[in-house]
Amino acid sequence: MKIGVFGTGVVGQVIAEKFESLGHDVMLGTRDAQQSLAREAKDGSGRPALKDWMAAHPKVKLGSFAEAAAHGQMLVNATSGFGALEALKLAGEKNLGSKVMLDISNPLDFSKGFPPSLSVCNTDSLGEQLQRAFPQLRVVKGLNTLTCFLMVAPRMLPGMHHIFLCGNDADAKAEVRKLLGTFGWADAEMIDLGDITNARGTEQLLPIWVRLYGKFQNPMFNFSIVRAEQ
Amino acid sequence: MKIGVFGTGVVGQVIAEKFESLGHDVMLGTRDAQQSLAREAKDGSGRPALKDWMAAHPKVKLGSFAEAAAHGQMLVNATSGFGALEALKLAGEKNLGSKVMLDISNPLDFSKGFPPSLSVCNTDSLGEQLQRAFPQLRVVKGLNTLTCFLMVAPRMLPGMHHIFLCGNDADAKAEVRKLLGTFGWADAEMIDLGDITNARGTEQLLPIWVRLYGKFQNPMFNFSIVRAEQ
Numbered sequence: 310m311k312i313g314v315f316g317t318g319v320v321g322q323v324i325a326e327k328f329e330s331l332g333h334d335v336m337l338g339t340r341d342a343q344q345s346l347a348r349e350a351k352d353g354s355g356r357p358a359l360k361d362w363m364a365a366h367p368k369v370k371l372g373s374f375a376e377a378a379a380h381g382q383m384l385v386n387a388t389s390g391f392g393a394l395e396a397l398k399l400a401g402e403k404n405l406g407s408k409v410m411l412d413i414s415n416p417l418d419f420s421k422g423f424p425p426s427l428s429v430c431n432t433d434s435l436g437e438q439l440q441r442a443f444p445q446l447r448v449v450k451g452l453n454t455l456t457c458f459l460m461v462a463p464r465m466l467p468g469m470h471h472i473f474l475c476g477n478d479a480d481a482k483a484e485v486r487k488l489l490g491t492f493g494w495a496d497a498e499m500i501d502l503g504d505i506t507n508a509r510g511t512e513q514l515l516p517i518w519v520r521l522y523g524k525f526q527n528p529m530f531n532f533s534i535v536r537a538e539q
Numbered sequence: 540m541k542i543g544v545f546g547t548g549v550v551g552q553v554i555a556e557k558f559e560s561l562g563h564d565v566m567l568g569t570r571d572a573q574q575s576l577a578r579e580a581k582d583g584s585g586r587p588a589l590k591d592w593m594a595a596h597p598k599v600k601l602g603s604f605a606e607a608a609a610h611g612q613m614l615v616n617a618t619s620g621f622g623a624l625e626a627l628k629l630a631g632e633k634n635l636g637s638k639v640m641l642d643i644s645n646p647l648d649f650s651k652g653f654p655p656s657l658s659v660c661n662t663d664s665l666g667e668q669l670q671r672a673f674p675q676l677r678v679v680k681g682l683n684t685l686t687c688f689l690m691v692a693p694r695m696l697p698g699m700h701h702i703f704l705c706g707n708d709a710d711a712k713a714e715v716r717k718l719l720g721t722f723g724w725a726d727a728e729m730i731d732l733g734d735i736t737n738a739r740g741t742e743q744l745l746p747i748w749v750r751l752y753g754k755f756q757n758p759m760f761n762f763s764i765v766r767a768e769q
Binding site for chain 2: 424
């Protein structure tokens, strides 16, 4: 499948690597591809410079947000929360159309240091903002509640653990669920919370996620919902 | 131990029952004991009227917030989030002193229906508000992320699952941890997140908790933090 991934940071790279390994035709989208490639330094999380990463993944394409949006039969938003709405605007309504977009981004505000607060929460969410701005786009919020290294390799953790999907379009959620199944997620591990307003719930998991990350000094953990025997 | 429990709703009752069964000397605190006893109807969660519950638990005492605060060597706040600050004001600074208070309350706002939003979140929390209002009181936020029926009986769920403690006083957290151990919580299941500002993290678990509750139509679940093998 042709997939457009918005964002060239660690989340975009790790997701793109996984898609590449599964045989998909991936294009990363960024604001200015030449500028992104010109960066020499490692990124904040110690990942190699984008040009080095691209060289190591020759099958992955790089383009503008608009080009990545046009490329993808399915889209993934892996930008920062602050960059998400702008990225979609640059992608353009025509290129986004009524495609399915998995939105992994979180509205984290690091302006006052760690742990971050949220730039939108409680009675609204970033997922809803994106859906409102592009009503035809079929936004599915998901994968935003764990580190990207586990998003694409859930079996690195022992036993059952969970991710949460929400969105207004049932077919879109079914497509995302099928794709994530190829990452190793069991069907019962993907909890469908309902429409996109439920992004308020999943994005507000981040405040405890970042604190647990600070405590463990290790992002390799996830939430599991333990229920009484049915 | 003498324990004062603020709140006569389902959370206060269930916690008080557990304390009673463990041999503690418990007093429930309410705004107006006579008025609370005069209510004939079952409460919103289908629990019996308070007078019937009191009759079934003759060892548990009932008093004003101030009397319950004076009674307890340790205190538990099991009021609604909206009622919490007012309950503490009625309890009075003199009676609260520098006692340990386990704060179970959550700032849930049901004014727009279900699921509730939060009346404080993100850059502040109810736990912090209570601690700021009574700087000598040693507030420990905890047990606020699961149903009261599991708070007092964690082994009703299979395997390991977690609760989160936070507060500014290490001794207070140690006392709460010891008490919760007698409920059946294993030490490794009680995650200490640090100071009281971490209540922002645990209170913001409620938005997804209420949505999972809505989905499951059953409150008998809890979060477990699954980590990679150490």
